[in-house]
Amino acid sequence: MLAAMTKSIEHRGPDGEGVHIDRGAGLGHRRLSIIDLSDAGRQPMTNEDGRYWITFNGEIYNYRELRQELVSRGHCFRSQTDTEVILHLFEESGAACVDRLNGMFAFAIWDTKERSLFAARDRFGIKPFYFALAGDAFIFGSEIKAILASGLIPAEANPSGIADYITFQFTLGEKTLFRRVLRLKPGECLTLAAADLRLRTRQYWHADFSAAVDRSERACEDALRALLDDAIRLQLRSDVPVGAHLSGGLDSTTVTALAAGQHGAGFHTFSGGFAAGAKFDETPYARLAAGRIGTIHHEVFGTPEQFVELMPRLTYLMDEPAAGPGLFPQFLVSRLAREHVKVVLGGQGGDEVFGGYVRYLIAYFEASLRGAMDGSGEDDRYVVTFESILPNLTQLRGYEPLMRHFWQDGLFESPDRRYLRLIDRGAATRELFVPGLWDTAQEAFSYDEYRSLFDDPECHSLINKMTRFDLKTLLPALLHVEDRTSMGVSLESRVPLLDHRIVELVASMPPKIKFKGGRSKHIFREVIATIVPREIAGRTDKMGFPVPLSEWCRSGVVREFVHDVLLGARARTRGLFDAAAVERLLSSEPDYGRGLWGLLSLELWMQTFIDRAAA
Numbered sequence: 001m002l003a004a005m006t007k008s009i010e011h012r013g014p015d016g017e018g019v020h021i022d023r024g025a026g027l028g029h030r031r032l033s034i035i036d037l038s039d040a041g042r043q044p045m046t047n048e049d050g051r052y053w054i055t056f057n058g059e060i061y062n063y064r065e066l067r068q069e070l071v072s073r074g075h076c077f078r079s080q081t082d083t084e085v086i087l088h089l090f091e092e093s094g095a096a097c098v099d100r101l102n103g104m105f106a107f108a109i110w111d112t113k114e115r116s117l118f119a120a121r122d123r124f125g126i127k128p129f130y131f132a133l134a135g136d137a138f139i140f141g142s143e144i145k146a147i148l149a150s151g152l153i154p155a156e157a158n159p160s161g162i163a164d165y166i167t168f169q170f171t172l173g174e175k176t177l178f179r180r181v182l183r184l185k186p187g188e189c190l191t192l193a194a195a196d197l198r199l200r201t202r203q204y205w206h207a208d209f210s211a212a213v214d215r216s217e218r219a220c221e222d223a224l225r226a227l228l229d230d231a232i233r234l235q236l237r238s239d240v241p242v243g244a245h246l247s248g249g250l251d252s253t254t255v256t257a258l259a260a261g262q263h264g265a266g267f268h269t270f271s272g273g274f275a276a277g278a279k280f281d282e283t284p285y286a287r288l289a290a291g292r293i294g295t296i297h298h299e300v301f302g303t304p305e306q307f308v309e310l311m312p313r314l315t316y317l318m319d320e321p322a323a324g325p326g327l328f329p330q331f332l333v334s335r336l337a338r339e340h341v342k343v344v345l346g347g348q349g350g351d352e353v354f355g356g357y358v359r360y361l362i363a364y365f366e367a368s369l370r371g372a373m374d375g376s377g378e379d380d381r382y383v384v385t386f387e388s389i390l391p392n393l394t395q396l397r398g399y400e401p402l403m404r405h406f407w408q409d410g411l412f413e414s415p416d417r418r419y420l421r422l423i424d425r426g427a428a429t430r431e432l433f434v435p436g437l438w439d440t441a442q443e444a445f446s447y448d449e450y451r452s453l454f455d456d457p458e459c460h461s462l463i464n465k466m467t468r469f470d471l472k473t474l475l476p477a478l479l480h481v482e483d484r485t486s487m488g489v490s491l492e493s494r495v496p497l498l499d500h501r502i503v504e505l506v507a508s509m510p511p512k513i514k515f516k517g518g519r520s521k522h523i524f525r526e527v528i529a530t531i532v533p534r535e536i537a538g539r540t541d542k543m544g545f546p547v548p549l550s551e552w553c554r555s556g557v558v559r560e561f562v563h564d565v566l567l568g569a570r571a572r573t574r575g576l577f578d579a580a581a582v583e584r585l586l587s588s589e590p591d592y593g594r595g596l597w598g599l600l601s602l603e604l605w606m607q608t609f610i611d612r613a614a615a
Helices: 002-008 063-072 082-100 144-148 159-168 217-235 250-263 283-293 304-318 327-338 350-354 358-374 386-396 400-408 415-423 427-432 437-444 447-454 462-472 474-487 500-508 522-528 556-567 569-574 579-588 595-614
Strands: 016-022 025-031 052-060 103-111 116-121 130-134 137-141 188-193 199-203 242-245 268-274 296-302 343-345 492-494
Touching (some): 002 016, 002 144, 025 103, 082 103, 137 144, 217 250, 217 500, 217 522, 250 343, 250 350, 250 522, 304 327, 304 556, 350 462, 400 415, 427 579, 556 579, 579 595
Parallel strands (some): 242 343
Antiparallel strands (some): 130 137
């Protein structure tokens, strides 16, 4: 069983494999060697007396400092790995070891004496951890396909997970789109005793927005700059070549500039685009940044033919439908990077941490208008006054469709309902489903679950409520894509902006400083103004990784492919989609629309996992 499970995720670790079995408990591992390339780094790994065994995916960036501490207290090491540091730290501190780790990780430690398991996932969910209970068995893995490969859990659709995906294009909490398969949430750990299989989970970390510190803007800038430098220093640690994703936006350009400065000559960068026009191609900005910083730059341009060829494979790699078509170009860039390096740094997380999404400004525009009308504009709930927000409204140019949708129905409702209006992707695709299915999905969707994530009592300002929600929900979905597109080509992707010290610092900043006047990423922009090229520092038009899917769906091979998937015999038999509505959307979806993507991802997932299991 372990052989089948580890074989299913061979792409995550082609450099080695291992299995350890102890009286009915087994650990398996596939190795992607990054730190200590020798056989001493093989996993599963044990401590000196053989009591504890670990299987671990990720990197602990402060492992050298922790190792030095542990050696000074008498611990003996047999390798130079960060894996062994976790083992010895667990010997000393037990479950509290996670509090000392700076990194991305998912690991499980088996205690042969107590016959118990301890497992943990990093604070933001950069690395995945799935699990399931099947009778008298507990199964876990880095990907859902490993759990399915055990043969103990059938691939069955989870109606509640599907309802979440229809609404957000990601799922909430611990649920997945598979019935009986759960995920350990970011910043969570679990313990399990073999005697009774009683599972206990505990949240060991969360971004604390209640500890706002009254400090000056200059003090905030100085503290942030120091942490950015140190996060890059730690995440450049590697025994294999390191490069960086470079999109030409603020986040990736900042990471690249700081990393190249510390790394020195010979630093490689990678970007991607499309030949469908300037609105789908940001490589000129990436090229400009690479030239100014002095990197060895590489580019790849996606084609309609590649999209058709790769989507079935990407669906299998992902395990679950993805949170956006950026999955496709991200995979192409990762594949390109793997030809030159084994580790890449990227700018993921910057929008959620620093407040970079335009929808934050739209929500504040309405809130500040309300504050101006009722005289509460200076209240900390609003952070920005109507007068201060006016100069920054130019950031809304091009987002007229989103604003029309936002104000089409409802005004001045509770913040949770207004934010749901901004992020609800289901409303735009309602007519694409067969009559009755939407109502069924709405019944399965829990508004109370959404509201509990949004309306946390420790968050008083609107910007904190929105960014906290996105850190807990959208960010893990984006990191899911980051993990699969990189590990799918045996590449390790690191995200320095998600160093937990940076997130804790920004969470503690006064909202009026970090989101001053409604300016996106205000505090971040002030800090990086002298780090990145002026042309990029002043950008307000960054759009993620735009894909010309709507254009491609109007004619050619992509239209044929999408038509066959959504309107073919299997999809029609399944009876989820309204064929006439889908046919109309193929020719009319606006640029950057996500309706077709959501339907395509869901149907391909059904075909890849549910239909195959039934067959």
